[in-house]
Amino acid sequence: MQKSSLPVGLKTLIRYYEKDGTLSLESPIQRRSGQWNNLKQSMLIHSMLSDYIIPHMYFRKEQKDGRNFLTVLDGKQRLTTCMSFINDEWTTHAKTPDAVLDGVHYDLALKKFSELEEDVKQAILAYRFTIYQLEDCTDGEIEETFARINSGVALSKIQSARPVLGMELAGFFNALGGSPFFQQSVNLTLTQLRREDDFLMLLTIAMLLEDLYYGDFQVKTNASAAECVRFAEVIRGDYSVEKREMMEGVVGYLDGAFGGSEKKFLRKTNIPIVGYVAALAKERGIAEQDYASAVTGFFTVDETEAYKEASGSGNVKMVNVKIRIAELLSYLISCFPDKFGSSDRELVERFNPAVKEESMETEEKSEGIEVLGEENETVSGSEPVEDMESLEESVPSSDDEPVEEELEGMESLEEENEIVSVSEPVEEDMEPLEEGSDAESMETAEEPEGIPSLDEDSAGYPEVQEEMDGER
Secondary structure: OOEEEEEEEEHHHHHHHHHOEEEEOOOOOOOOOOOOOOOHHHHHHHHHHHHOOOOOOEEEEEEEEEEEEEEEEOHHHHHHHHHHHOOOOOOOOOOOOEEEEEEEEOOOOOOOOOOOOHHHHHHHHEEEEEEEEEOOOOOOHHHHHHHHOOOOOOOOOOHHHHHHOOOOHHHHHHHHHOOOHHHHHHHOOOOHHHOOOOHHHHHHHHHHHHHHHOOOOOOOOOOOHHHHHHHHHHHOOOHHHHHHHHHHHHHHHHHHHHHHOOOOOOOOOHHHHHHHHHHHHHHHHOHHHHHHHHHHHHHHHHHHHHHHHHHHOOOOEEEHHHHHHHHHHHHHHHHHHHHOOOOHHHHHHHHOOOHHHHHHHHHHHHHHHHHHHOOOOOOOOEEOOHHHHHHHHHOOOOOOOHHHHHHHHHHHHHHOOOOOOOOOOOOOOOOOOOOHHHHHHHHHHHHHOOOOOOOOOOOOOOOOOOOOOOOO
């Protein structure tokens, strides 16, 4: 790798970029422009006019068709800030200090470039940045240089994933992130866009597909930005053509479904879920517009309580991510039952413990009712009590004893067992049945311990415990 440094004026850099086309701001590993707030932008302009030190810029120099081409590795925010100011795209901050040129004070606060004095304009355009050029270098050397330059810079987690991905794969995901869906349909705040959360959502979809669809990568516990960086490390240089084609297909499907128009429900929490389920919908042959209609219906009318609960605190935990996937997929299955099979329904149960538990509760209740019917015959006027044979054995036969003795035996039997005649009404103040009597056995069996009452709401979702690492 060869290094050289030289001062280059801002006016010259603008010409390279706008007229000659020999300066590119879009290195695959470089973060986006627009990261700085208004005060920071204004202080850069003040520093240029007041001889304060401004960090050097780093460019990659390459030869193409006999011409030199430069790619910005570090300095993109400074250049885009200067260019946008010169194009009158923003006004300086109210707290911007005055500039002093040749002993003359110039007011910089609340000014656009066109509103500045001519001497100040020329001083800005003539400012010379120190540029370090790197040539005859490999992608690996560029990535390492970028990492070292930014070792003390507060990059967001997802911004640090780009150099981890490597130049080629970062370029692949950058291209997907430029799609109409991610540029126009998603509903992110300005702060989220500056933090590049749209790129985070794209990488999260890829990570979920890798984990839950292919099974080649396992998310530990959280689908967080830090886990996306670990995912980037794993797939660097090893992201197959099949997986790239799937990601391109999913993003294209989302483009066709939502048409590049912003949707309020396409928030940060929902985007990865919509993207993952889109892969399944596309595979099942659901038309793009039909998918869009179903998803819109879910989030605007039929969003379930389970989905809402899993979208709150701790929503990046994989257990909550899976619950949200299961809820949206279950809704999609209800909309297009002919498009899905038993494996899809099994996926819903596997992803959502509450759905699986509800199904198990229903089975247990059904089994409990069957057992109840087998073990406890209902006493009615037309059906004998099962244990009547034993009772009859204890009653003296008329063939053996006089009638009076038989009646006395019956009276004592009634005192001991409180037999209720099928032809006589039951008295309201009947004493409690003695333990072991047949009637009490039947009553106890009707409400077996441990089986929920049939009146209870079996659709309630219990507290979801976090899944163990590696559990599919």
